[in-house]
Amino acid sequence: MKLKANWSYPTAIRFGAGRIAELPGACADAGISKPLLVTDRGLADLPITTRALDILEAAGLGRALFADVDPNPNEINLAAGIEAFRAGGHDGVVAFGGGSGLDLGKMVAFMSGQTRPVWDFEDVSDWWSRADGGAIAPNVAVPTTAGTGSEVGRASVITNSESHEKKIIFHPAVLPSVVIADAELTVGMPPAITAGTGMDAFAHCLEAYCSPFYHPMSQGIALEGMRLVKEYLPRAYATPDDLEARAHMMSAAMMGATAFQKGLGAIHALSHPIGALYNTHHGTTNAVVMQAVLRFNRAAVEDRLVEAAAYLGIDGGFDGFYAFVGELNATLGIPENLAAMGIADPDIDRIVAGALVDPSRLGNPVTLSEDNTRALVMELLD
Numbered sequence: 001m002k003l004k005a006n007w008s009y010p011t012a013i014r015f016g017a018g019r020i021a022e023l024p025g026a027c028a029d030a031g032i033s034k035p036l037l038v039t040d041r042g043l044a045d046l047p048i049t050t051r052a053l054d055i056l057e058a059a060g061l062g063r064a065l066f067a068d069v070d071p072n073p074n075e076i077n078l079a080a081g082i083e084a085f086r087a088g089g090h091d092g093v094v095a096f097g098g099g100s101g102l103d104l105g106k107m108v109a110f111m112s113g114q115t116r117p118v119w120d121f122e123d124v125s126d127w128w129s130r131a132d133g134g135a136i137a138p139n140v141a142v143p144t145t146a147g148t149g150s151e152v153g154r155a156s157v158i159t160n161s162e163s164h165e166k167k168i169i170f171h172p173a174v175l176p177s178v179v180i181a182d183a184e185l186t187v188g189m190p191p192a193i194t195a196g197t198g199m200d201a202f203a204h205c206l207e208a209y210c211s212p213f214y215h216p217m218s219q220g221i222a223l224e225g226m227r228l229v230k231e232y233l234p235r236a237y238a239t240p241d242d243l244e245a246r247a248h249m250m251s252a253a254m255m256g257a258t259a260f261q262k263g264l265g266a267i268h269a270l271s272h273p274i275g276a277l278y279n280t281h282h283g284t285t286n287a288v289v290m291q292a293v294l295r296f297n298r299a300a301v302e303d304r305l306v307e308a309a310a311y312l313g314i315d316g317g318f319d320g321f322y323a324f325v326g327e328l329n330a331t332l333g334i335p336e337n338l339a340a341m342g343i344a345d346p347d348i349d350r351i352v353a354g355a356l357v358d359p360s361r362l363g364n365p366v367t368l369s370e371d372n373t374r375a376l377v378m379e380l381l382d
C-alpha cells in the first residue's frame, strides 16, 4: 500500500436546529453582501425557502431567487442561473436544497466569472486548473435533505442534456465557505425522499469504506456514518418530525461526502448512467443496485465488511451485512429492481458504457471490465 495521498476536510459547519436564522452571518463570513438563492423548482414555493428569503431580506441582503433547476440539473439550468446571477449584480450564492439545488448553486457561483464551457472543468486529471481562480464567487450551502453531502464537497454533478451523461465538475474553490446544517429544514421531506437521500448517504459511506485506497480518516468516518444511518434512517422515515433522527442523518450525509474522498465504486458508476438515462432518483437508484454490487465485490470486501458488521452490531459477518441491506431497503420501500423503478426495458449497452467511463468506477475494489459490468447490469433486472 502506498502511504501517500491528498486529504481535505476544511468546511466550516454551523450545525443545529434553528440555525437557518444565522444565514446572514454565514453570508457575511463568506464575504457575500448580495446573494442569489439557488434552489430547485420543487422547493421554490415551500415555506422553508420563503423563510430563508425572509431572513435574508430582513438583514438587508435582498430576496433574490433562482429556481429554474431540474431534478438532475443540466447545462441549460446552469446558463440560466449564470444569467440571473450576472443580471442581478450578485456577489455570491446561497445554494439551497437537496443535491439539485446545492450542485447547481455551487456551479453558478463557480461559473459566473468563467469564459470556458463547464465541461472543460470535468473532474479529469488537473482540468480544474484551467479555471480563472480569481473569478470564482463564494457560496454558502444550506442542505434541506440528508443524503448528497454536496454541502461539504468540492464538486457538482451536472447532466449533459444532449448526451445524457452525468459529469462531475470539480474545483477546490467550489467548496462552500460555510454550511448551515439545520435539521428542522429536513422534517418536511416526503418519506420516499427521506429514504432515497438517506440511502445515498449510506452508499457514500459504504463505497468509501470498501474502496482500496489509503485514507484512514475517511475509513473511520465512513464506518460511523453507516452506523448513524442504520440507527436513525428508519426512525426518520417512520417519524418525519423526529428531530434527533433528522440531525443524526444530517451528520451521516456530511460524513458520507467527506468520506468519499477515499473513492466511490460500482454503485455510483451504475447509478450515474441509469439516472442520466431514465431520470431516476440518485439515492434510490443507489439503493436498488447496492446488493448486486455487494455480491459482485464480495471476494474483495468480505474481510472488511465482517469488521463493519461487528461494529454495526450485525450478526453473521458478510452475509449478515448483505441481509441487513436488503432489510433496510424493504423497510424504506425501496424498489426491488430496475423494473420496479419503472425501467421496463433498460438499454444495457448504454448503462455498461456509462459505467465504464464513470470516474466513480476507479474506487471499486474489483476492476470493472466490459464483461463483468454487463453481467452485473443483468443482475439488476431480476
Ligand SMILES: [Zn+2]
Residues within 6 Å of the ligand: 148, 200, 203, 204, 268, 282, 286
Ligand atoms: Zn451519491
